[in-house]
Amino acid sequence: MNFIPYAKQDIDEDDISSVCEVLRSAFLTGGEKVQAFEDALSGYCGAKYCLVVSSGTAALHLCALALLNQNDEVLTTPNSFVSTSNAVLYARAKPKFVDICEDGNINLTLCETELKKNKNIKALFGVHFSGNSLNQEKLKYLKEKYNIKILEDCAHSLGASFKGTKAGSCKNSECSIFSFHPVKHITTGEGGAITTNSKKLYEKMKLLRSHGISPAKSETFWTYDMLYLGFNYRLSDISCALGLSQLKKIETFLEKRRLLAKLYNELFLNTCVKPIYKYTPNSSYHLFVVRVDFRKFNIKKEELLLLLRAKNIGTQVHYNPINKQKYYKELDLGEDYGKEKTPTMDMYNSQAFSLPMYTKLSVEEQKYIVKTILDILQKNQRNA
Ligand SMILES: Cc1ncc(COP(=O)(O)O)c(C=O)c1O
Numbered sequence: 001m002n003f004i005p006y007a008k009q010d011i012d013e014d015d016i017s018s019v020c021e022v023l024r025s026a027f028l029t030g031g032e033k034v035q036a037f038e039d040a041l042s043g044y045c046g047a048k049y050c051l052v053v054s055s056g057t058a059a060l061h062l063c064a065l066a067l068l069n070q071n072d073e074v075l076t077t078p079n080s081f082v083s084t085s086n087a088v089l090y091a092r093a094k095p096k097f098v099d100i101c102e103d104g105n106i107n108l109t110l111c112e113t114e115l116k117k118n119k120n121i122k123a124l125f126g127v128h129f130s131g132n133s134l135n136q137e138k139l140k141y142l143k144e145k146y147n148i149k150i151l152e153d154c155a156h157s158l159g160a161s162f163k164g165t166k167a168g169s170c171k172n173s174e175c176s177i178f179s180f181h182p183v184k185h186i187t188t189g190e191g192g193a194i195t196t197n198s199k200k201l202y203e204k205m206k207l208l209r210s211h212g213i214s215p216a217k218s219e220t221f222w223t224y225d226m227l228y229l230g231f232n233y234r235l236s237d238i239s240c241a242l243g244l245s246q247l248k249k250i251e252t253f254l255e256k257r258r259l260l261a262k263l264y265n266e267l268f269l270n271t272c273v274k275p276i277y278k279y280t281p282n283s284s285y286h287l288f289v290v291r292v293d294f295r296k297f298n299i300k301k302e303e304l305l306l307l308l309r310a311k312n313i314g315t316q317v318h319y320n321p322i323n324k325q326k327y328y329k330e331l332d333l334g335e336d337y338g339k340e341k342t343p344t345m346d347m348y349n350s351q352a353f354s355l356p357m358y359t360k361l362s363v364e365e366q367k368y369i370v371k372t373i374l375d376i377l378q379k380n381q382r383n384a
Contacts, residue, residue, distance in 0.1 A: 076097060308373065
């Protein structure tokens with residue numbers, strides 16, 4: 001068996017031709033592919049506005065600057081890539097980590113407990129972890145009752161939904177962000193996007209994307225005015241052409257991921273390897289995360305992952321808790337910070353790991369992965 005990575009892009013000849021077409025054209029950046037990709041994304045998600053940017057992290061940064069004020073307190077999850085809470089810090093605001101549920105998503109009931117206690121909490125930065133949407137009804141309730149701003153980190157959830165509310169539609173949030181890193185559902189190499197229904201936020205973030213400079217009028221094309229301290233977070237036409245071509249195939253990609261998830265669920269049924277949630281066609285299955293109670297085995301999670309790698313099976317951990325990262329542990333944000341207890345996250349982290357999940361993964365490979373894991377665990381079962 002050749003090495004099976006945990007994730008891999010799916011690029012075909014149409015994608016390559018789309019990129020070559022831009023390379024032969026007049027504009028490599030700032031051309032019509034940018035607007036076309038933005039229109040396609042906002043149309044797909046059902047949001048009014050879209051801005052494509054150079055990465056998911058850049059998208060988070062712009063949203064944080066547009067939504068937050070210095071020292072605002074922001075509820076967020078320890079179970080994400082560090083970018084989610086880093087964005088809060090970029091805006092000189094304070095991330096407050098809330099424990100997760102068994103499915104890896106932030107616990108919205110505990111969010112309410114925090115909101116009741118603390119009037120300085122101004123926002124919630126949530127992640128639809130692995131592609132499994134947060135409960136949109138609860139987001140709506142928290143937003144309305146506590147008057148907070150909500151950002152949906154949809155880096156895992158292009159194509160996911162909750163009772164018909166699509167990730168990225170911003171029905172119950174100010175903004176959503178996406179990432180188009182090659183491990184994600186669609187890729188632009190590096191890249192990201194923001195969706196929003198607010199014209200005001202859209203216009204502000206559009207300026208911030210390009211140095212905070214207001215575009216020149218055509219009659220005075222040599223002038224410009226810098227209104228904010230912005231960045232160059234633009235995405236090129238080359239990347240947008242690839243994104244557009246990839247987005248055309250999103251439904252096929254999602255279908256394949258859901259089939260893979262269904263089969264993993266079937267193959268692990270009644271075994272000691274537990275998927276973090278029951279199969280649902282509403283998840284976009286960016287990741288397929290399973291849990292093993294390693295207390296029942298003479299093998300640690302780390303040892304299992306290394307043994308799997310020796311057998312050509314790539315895995316990953318999503319995520320090592322953000323609040324346990326050295327930088328965060330040493331961060332001094334004031335009295336109540338850094339002391340959050342996240343026992344469910346800690347237990348999850350001792351048990352959970354991600355299995356290969358990408359469109360080109362074959363049934364034969366999936367069966368090999370499942371059998372290899374179960375064989376190793378069986379050999380290392382602790383006697384009762
Ligand atoms: C949940 C989440 N948010 C944000 C990001 C950042 O995206 P990017 O790598 O495009 O900067 C990632 C990327 O892995 C992610 O998984």
